[in-house]
Amino acid sequence: MRIAIVDESAARAAVIEEGLRDAGLSDVTIFVDRHGIAARLEEMSPDVVLINLANPHRDELEELFALSRAMARPVAMFVDQSDVAGIEAAIDAGVSAYVVDGLKKERIRPVVELAIRRFRAYSRLRTELAEARSALAERNTLDAAKLLLMKRRGIDEPAAYAALRKAAMDSGRRIVDVADAIVTADRLMGDL
Amino acid sequence: MVPLRIGFMPLVDAALPILARELGFGEDEGLDLTLVRDLSWATVNDRLLYGHSDAAHMLAPLAIATTLGLGRPATSISVPFVLGLNGNAITMRPGVAERVTTAGRPGDVAAIGAALRTVAAEARADGKPLRFGVVHRFSSHNYMLRYWLSGCGIDPDADVEIVTVAPPFAADALAEGEVDGICVGEPWNSVAVDRGVGVIVAVTSQIWLRGVEKVLAMRTSRMEDRAPTEKLLRALYRAGLAFVDPERLDTIAAILSRAEYLDGPARLIRGAISDQIIFAKGHGAVHVPDFMFQHREAANFPWTSQAAWLYAQMARAGHVTANAADYQVAQGVFRPDVYRAALRPLGVPLPGASSKLEGGIADPLAVGTTQGRLILGGDRFFDARSFDPDQLDRYLSIGAGK
Numbered sequence: 173m174r175i176a177i178v179d180e181s182a183a184r185a186a187v188i189e190e191g192l193r194d195a196g197l198s199d200v201t202i203f204v205d206r207h208g209i210a211a212r213l214e215e216m217s218p219d220v221v222l223i224n225l226a227n228p229h230r231d232e233l234e235e236l237f238a239l240s241r242a243m244a245r246p247v248a249m250f251v252d253q254s255d256v257a258g259i260e261a262a263i264d265a266g267v268s269a270y271v272v273d274g275l276k277k278e279r280i281r282p283v284v285e286l287a288i289r290r291f292r293a294y295s296r297l298r299t300e301l302a303e304a305r306s307a308l309a310e311r312n313t314l315d316a317a318k319l320l321l322m323k324r325r326g327i328d329e330p331a332a333y334a335a336l337r338k339a340a341m342d343s344g345r346r347i348v349d350v351a352d353a354i355v356t357a358d359r360l361m362g363d364l
Numbered sequence: 365m366v367p368l369r370i371g372f373m374p375l376v377d378a379a380l381p382i383l384a385r386e387l388g389f390g391e392d393e394g395l396d397l398t399l400v401r402d403l404s405w406a407t408v409n410d411r412l413l414y415g416h417s418d419a420a421h422m423l424a425p426l427a428i429a430t431t432l433g434l435g436r437p438a439t440s441i442s443v444p445f446v447l448g449l450n451g452n453a454i455t456m457r458p459g460v461a462e463r464v465t466t467a468g469r470p471g472d473v474a475a476i477g478a479a480l481r482t483v484a485a486e487a488r489a490d491g492k493p494l495r496f497g498v499v500h501r502f503s504s505h506n507y508m509l510r511y512w513l514s515g516c517g518i519d520p521d522a523d524v525e526i527v528t529v530a531p532p533f534a535a536d537a538l539a540e541g542e543v544d545g546i547c548v549g550e551p552w553n554s555v556a557v558d559r560g561v562g563v564i565v566a567v568t569s570q571i572w573l574r575g576v577e578k579v580l581a582m583r584t585s586r587m588e589d590r591a592p593t594e595k596l597l598r599a600l601y602r603a604g605l606a607f608v609d610p611e612r613l614d615t616i617a618a619i620l621s622r623a624e625y626l627d628g629p630a631r632l633i634r635g636a637i638s639d640q641i642i643f644a645k646g647h648g649a650v651h652v653p654d655f656m657f658q659h660r661e662a663a664n665f666p667w668t669s670q671a672a673w674l675y676a677q678m679a680r681a682g683h684v685t686a687n688a689a690d691y692q693v694a695q696g697v698f699r700p701d702v703y704r705a706a707l708r709p710l711g712v713p714l715p716g717a718s719s720k721l722e723g724g725i726a727d728p729l730a731v732g733t734t735q736g737r738l739i740l741g742g743d744r745f746f747d748a749r750s751f752d753p754d755q756l757d758r759y760l761s762i763g764a765g766k
Contacts, residue, residue, distance in 0.1 A: 206533075225410070228403035228530045231500050235528040238435060238501070248406075248436060259414050268410065 173275075175283065176218035178203045180227060184294045188222065191290040197283065210236050217243040220280065221270040222287050225263065237270055246270035249284060258284070265291040310348045317351030320358050365396040366592050371408040371420035372399055374626040375531060376550040376636045377448045377578045378421045379616065380658065383603035384596075386619045392602075393595035401624065404530060405500050412581060413439050419596065421447060422581035425502040425674045428694045434502070434683065440584040443671070444702035445597050446664050447578040450569040451636065451656035452505055453553040454512075456545040457538055460494070461563035461644075468563075468647030473570045473746050477516025484523050487544075497529030497543040504568075504577055505547040507677035512571045515747040520681070538562045549577075550636035550656075551628045557642055558632060564643040569654050572723065574663075574743035576670040579698075587702065597706035604659035613638055654741070661740050662713055666698035669719040672753035679760055691756060695719075704734065713738040723750035 175197060179185040185202040192200050201216055203209050206229050213221070213236065221237075223230055237246045249262070249269035258281075262268065265288040271280050314336075321332040336354075340347040368390075372378040382399060384390045390397040400417050402408045405426055412420040413430070427441045458467070464479040465471045480494075487494045498506040510520040520526060529537045534546040535556035546556070547568075556562030568575055580600065587593050606612055617634035620626050626633060635641060637656060640649040657663050675694040679686040700718040707714060713736030720731075723745040730739050745751075751759060 225407045226403060228532060230404035230406040231530055232528045234406055234435075235501055256414075263410060263414055263416055268406075 173197060173220060173279065173283070174199045174201075174216060174218045176201050176203060176213060176216060176221045178209070178221060178223040178227060178229070178233065180204060181224070184224070184291070187294045187297075188287055188290045191286050192283070195282070195286055206232075209233075210240075214240055214242040218246065219244075219272050219275055220283055221246050222284075223268050223270070224291070225266045225268050230268065233270075244272040246272045249280070261285075261288050265289075266295070267291045313348055313355055314351045317354040320354055365391075365394055366595070367396045367398065368419065368592060368596060369398045369400055369417040371411050371417040371422075372401060373403070373405065373408060373421060373531065374401060374628070375421075375552075375578070376620065376626065376633055377451050377656065377658070378625070379607055379620060379637065380447050380600045380603040381419075381421055381580070382620060382625050383606055383616065384599040387603065387606055389599040389602040389606075390596070393599045395592065395595050395599060397599075399625070403532065405503075412441075412583065415583075418586055418592075419580055419582045421578055423500055423503045424576050424579045424670070425504060425507060425678060426500060427579060427581040428671060428674055428678070428697050429502040429683070431693060431697050432684065432690055441581050441697060442584040442587045442699050442702070443579040443581055443666050443697050444587060444593065444699045444706070445580040445600055446576060446666050446670070447580055447600070447658070449577055449657035449663050450567070450572075450575050450654070451577055452508065452547060452549045452568040453564045453641070454509065454545060454547045454566045454568075455534075455538065455553045455556050455562040455564050457541070457561070458563050458644075460544050461565050465563070465565045467644040469643055469650055470567070470570065470641075470652060471565075473512065473566045474516065476565055477512060477518070480513075481516055481518050481523075484518050488523055493523065493525050494544045495525040495527060495542070497527055497534055497537050497546040497548070499531050499534075499548055500528060501683070502678075504575060504674070505549070507674065507681065508568045508571050508575060509547040510681055511677060512566070512746065514680075515745075515749075535559055535561055551626065551632040554632040554635060554642065555628065557645055558629075560645040563645075564641065567641065567652055567655055569652065569657070570746060572743075572745050573654065574657065574661075574722075574741070576667075576674070579666065587699070590702075590705070593702065594706035597703065598710060601664060601707055601710065601712065604664060607637070608659045610638075662715055662738055665703055665715055666700050667715075667718065667720055667722075668695040668698045668700065669722050669751070669753040671695045671698040672719070672756070673722050673751050676751065676756060676759055679756075686756065686760060695753070708735065712736055719753050721750055721752050723748075 177185045182204045189200050249271050267287050269284045318332040336347050340350045370381045385397040408420050411417045427443055431441045463483050465476050484494045513520045531548050531552045534548045534552045537543045538556050539561040553564050617630045620633050621630035639652050639655040641652050642649050672695050678684045704714050714734045716732035716734050725743045728739050728741050
């Protein structure tokens with residue numbers, strides 16, 4: 173089974189490809205750049221095309237699929253109207269699939285389900301990464317605020333931290349918000 | 365508050381649903397509106413069909429095509445409200461534009477078409493036929509472009525190529541020589557002009573002065589839950605009233621330009637919504653009356669004859685084989701009855717008829733209403749033909765336009 177993955181995110185495409193390969197599907201081609209995509213897709217003549225729903229080129233690709241004389245015409249997998257849960261899962265995950273006519277449903281379903289799982293896994297990874305980044309940023313802010321307090325007030329680190337914690341408790345804010353206010357104020361005030 | 369999700373594409377004519385939310389008209393009606401932005405019509409349509417959205421900013425012909433089951437299983441879509449008339453333009457590579465028009469100002473589209481016919485014939489003889497990008501096969505852009513070309517003696521299938529290009533990439537496609545011209549909505553023509561990669565040679569209101577454009581589409585089953593539908597229509601109507609208020613121009617341009625909506629320059633968006641169009645880089649803005657038409661003259665009223673005209677163009681393009689049963693279904697997609705029921709309490713003018721002769725009005729004409737006074741302005745086509753929805757066969761038999 174020849175599978176094309178069309179996705180403007182190379183990272184996500186790689187995550188999906190890896191999943192497909194693990195499942196023994198090795199004839200996979202990734203298309204990230206839109207340039208020349210029509211000719212390359214026609215040359216490859218895929219059985220299944222996976223496209224992220226947010227891809228801005230879906231309309232162009234649908235037109236290509238509808239008109240191409242060079243390749244078997246993939247149609248939207250959503251045409252299997254009976255599979256409402258499957259359609260909803262795909263839309264929730266953000267993936268759309270086009271499949272050439274005549275390919276057996278039993279062969280398609282596992283591919284699409286795998287794509288859905290991988291799309292979800294990728295979103296989860298992204299969320300975790302964003303959380304990790306924001307935790308790191310908070311840590312940096314806290315350190316910068318402590319340094320400022322230590323320098324200005326001539327205190328040591330535990331005292332600086334205690335001062336921050338007390339200010340946070342007194343004002344009902346998070347420590348990092350107090351730290352952020354100190355860093356911002358320092359930037360604004362400079363050496364005044 | 366009743367939650368309602370509305371899908372849209374980042375285009376200036378998504379203004380009414382966006383403003384219904386941002387200016388509080390939805391809230392006034394007890395609706396909690398959420399706008400869902402997508403970058404392809406396929407995805408806007410999928411979300412609508414599978415219940416991810418309750419309503420959508422939609423290409424009128426795509427609503428008809430979906431109902432008729434073209435290219436996918438038929439799902440009944442209804443259009444109880446038109447989001448606007450016209451607002452698109454045809455923008456060409458400067459090298460082509462300078463051969464067909466005087467860059468920088470609007471010209472006579474019949475004369476421009478005649479000049480284009482020569483350029484197209486030469487390009488075809490060189491083995492490199494002119495290529496035009498439209499936003500979707502089932503779009504008014506495609507049908508308006510085809511109408512103009514064939515009216516000027518250019519066969520849209522044999523003499524030129526027409527391909528699909530996503531609006532945000534239309535300017536890139538021009539710049540890279542992938543296409544010679546685009547027919548797209550704003551602000552994407554102005555973006556191409558601003559980058560110096562395109563010259564606007566015609567705006568669609570010059571081809572059809574009152575051409576139907578985007579619509580509010582809903583699954584018919586969803587629309588039949590009438591209470592929220594009617595609230596939404598009233599909120600959209602009030603948004604249209606705000607849209608044409610000159611005092612609000614800056615506010616509206618600022619809202620539309622935001623990243624979660626059009627994510628485009630407020631300066632260019634302001635030009636489009638105030639009918640001030642810069643046709644070529646380095647030239648001043650030209651006032652094009654009725655470039656976009658979102659409110660006056662019951663512009664939001666879904667005339668079934670508009671759907672009929674679109675079906676006729678779909679037949680001319682070979683996208684459907686005209687038959688009486690499908691013609692009825694296509695006209696039934698537009699729902700003037702739902703519009704009237706929703707807007708009656710506002711006391712606004714409501715047309716008495718549901719269908720009219722399209723392109724038949726030269727001078728402002730008072731028309732019959734069930735409520736209020738209504739005068740319709742000129743609605744002529746550039747070739748002075750008119751479309752009588754009761755005479756489809758006759759229109760199509762003469763209507764090759766070649």
